Amino acid sequence: MEKIIIYQVFTRLFGNSKPTSVYNGSLQENGCGKMAGFTNQALQEIKKLGTTHIWYTGVIAHATQTDYTAYGIPRNHPSIVKGKAGSPYAIRDYYDVDPDLAVNVNQRMKEFETLIERTHANRLKVIIDFVPNHVSRQYQSLAKPRRVKDLGETDNPNIAFSPDNNFYYIPGQKLEGEIDLHNESMGDYYESPAKATGNNRFDAYPNRNDWYETVKLNYGTDYIHNTGNHFSPIPDTWHKMKDILLFWAGKGIDGFRCDMAEMVPCEFWGWAIPEVKAQYPNLIFIAEVYNPNEYRNYLFNGKFDYLYDKVGLYDTLRGITCGYSSATAITSCWQSVNDIQSHMLNFLENHDEQRIASDFFAGNPFKALPALIVSACMNTNPMMIYFGQELGEPGMDEEGFSGRDGRTTIFDYWSVNSLYRWSNNGRYNTHLLSPKEKELRKFYSRLLNLCNQEAALREGTFFDLMYVNQGGWQMNEHRQYAFLRKQENEVLLIAVNFDETPAQVSINLPAHAFEYLNMPEYESITATNLLDSQKETISFTANKPVAITLPAYGGKILKIKIGK
Incomplete structure (x- = not known):
């Protein structure tokens, strides 16, 4: 038996060899980490933390403002891309690897396959994102197998909802809203009829707070006319998404972290996960689910292995760490999920949450060590840390689109200072870390290794x-x-x-x-x-x-x- 310890790493930012970055900088100005940056030495150092799995965040090709037309990849309109680098959750091509991550862009899939092999050789298992709820507004798969029809290829865009469509449409209306759809170099972005936006916005007027860079995928639930679910016969989107899961499973990965899984019908997961596991029985599926009332539904009916424990343990431990909650709340927290405790994924940081050391959280990474002990040691369920957490990375840079929000950007090209110093030009040692950073990393390593040693x-x-x-x-x-x-x-x-x-x-x-x-x-x-x-x-x-x-x-x- 193994207690799963996940090291989530934002792949684009890891191993960036540029020491400094400029606000809203381009790929050329700020540089970008590569899959090749996960050398044997880097992976060994991650393994020494007590890690069993590494979650490579942002592997699948997504919309970006960087021009890759020289490699046959169409440009994305900047008006519908968040940040110069773009969000890894605005998928551009489900069958492709993001070109930013490759040393040789034309060999990007081979570089990913080599990364899987290298990771496994260093006794770590591989998790990647599966983003099922939404895609980039300019989604187009160039890398899909020949037999595969593209998302939306056979849609009837004149119908707001059809179980045969992959998208939801707003017939007779073009995309408008608060977004500036004009760009000097590329002209106006035009989408007509408008497609529904990824955060369940079923009109043509998304605003700046919406997931305006994405469009919602249609799994057969009629949100337009409220006629309920249309799951028989099985909707076309279900088949397409199962094929995508099987494609990546075939690369030899060990698990999927499923983005916003609760925005996709539980019935889809209950159908797709067993279908995939019939061929790849050891794959694990982790669901990002925030509604406790749905936990058991997604575990027992949706067939997920693990769920985020965000609104329970994370929120509770954050409140105690910051001094506005009582430690007595921990008891009621675990009691509420006692029957499913082994399926809950614990964490104190991830790409969505503010860094512990940021001014918005604790301001001091050592203040969260009691919470870390509780989170890691309370039960047999998985524990996850976010890259740089073990160094006390504050996430207080103002990188560009991301802004100064206490998070490490997922939208911009950037160099993360603590990680840059730890990487030490590819040496991956503690020589350039401060005494406090060394002390913190040593504590994390000691504690996380205990989780499987004891x-x-x-x-x-x-x-x-x-x-x-x-x-x-x-x-x-x-x-x-x-x-x-x-x-x-x-x-x-x-x-x-x-x-x-x-x-x-x-x-x-x-x-x-x-x-x-x-x-x-x-x-x-x-x-x-x-x-x-x-x-x-x-x-x-x-x-x-x-x-x-x-x-x-x-x-x-x-x-x-x-x-x-």
């Missing part, structure tokens, strides 16, 4: 201790949190402190814990803190609290051996 973390039972540690003077339940993990004769007592000052705590262990986990009691026993290898003597009994000191913005993972 059987109790990898596959053990979880027991929350907070119900017997509230309302007393021995522990501040609003700023500290404690739980047990047990596997066979090994027990871990894990306690964290979200406070800015060290805390002397006395943690009650209920008699029920000893019964439930089948543990003997000890008046005195030696425990080892797995985070620093220091030993201390503690009581381990229901009759006397465990007295320990927790560091500021930190915690302890105390391991004890029980029985013979």
Whole structure:
């Protein structure tokens, strides 16, 4: 059994060899990371963090303002591309690799296949995005197999909705809205009839806050006339998207992270995922789903393996880290998904969320270490970190379209300073990192490696201790949190402190814990803190609290051996 640890990396930004960038700069001005930048050494360093999977974000070809006409790729109109580089979620060609990522553009698919081989050789598994809900407004597949008809190729654009169409249309109206559709070099962008916009905007007037660069795909649900679902016979879009999944699965990848999966009918997933797994049974499917009321639907009916735990654990831990929520909320958080806990994907950062070290979140990456311990160690489910998180990357650059928002841009060409220094001209070492960055990366590596080194973390039972540690003077339940993990004769007592000052705590262990986990009691026993290898003597009994000191913005993972 393996606990999945995912390292999400924004492929375009990783390994960019230019040390500085200019606001809203072009590919030539700011440079771009390549798939070749994931050298054996780079992958080994990522592996050393404790990583089991790497999610290469932004591999599939998407709309861009960069001119690739020399390679037979039509130009995209700048008015409907966000940022110079473009959003990786505005897919231009489902069967192609993004040319930005290739050293030799004409060999871009071969370079991706080589990247998969190199990743596997370094004992890492490969995840890529599958973007099922929307595509670029100028979608056109040049790389599709000959037998495949393009999206929209057989549509009747004079009908607002038909289950045979791949898109939704607004007949008799051209695309307008708040977007400036004029460009000096390319003239006006013209789309008539207008297609529905990716964020379920079924009119011709998207605004700047809409996903105006994308068009919504039609899976057979009539949003126009509200006539419900038309899933029999199986809609054409279903077949096309299943073929795309099979195409990428055939490249040897190990999983898909499915973008905005809940905007696609659950019935499609329940049909497509088993079809794909019939040929590739070990593939994993991760769903970006934000509605807790739909979690079980997408797991049991949609057949997903894992779901984002965003509105639950992420939001809760962020609130506690920032000081406006109580640590008691963690208990109700896991209880709400207790029956599906093993299917929840935990994280503290990804490309959509603000960086921990940004001014918009904690401002200090060390403040989130207690949250990291909880997120990584609470259960057997997967854990994900975002590239640069382990270095305390603040994401406070104003890159271009992205703006200064505490996120690392997904729209612009850019050089991420902390990653640039860590890469050290392809050497991938810590020589150019600050002492604090080195310290943080060392902590991440220690903790994430423990997740698979320790059987109790990898596959053990979880027991929350907070119900017997509230309302007393021995522990501040609003700023500290404690739980047990047990596997066979090994027990871990894990306690964290979200406070800015060290805390002397006395943690009650209920008699029920000893019964439930089948543990003997000890008046005195030696425990080892797995985070620093220091030993201390503690009581381990229901009759006397465990007295320990927790560091500021930190915690302890105390391991004890029980029985013979």
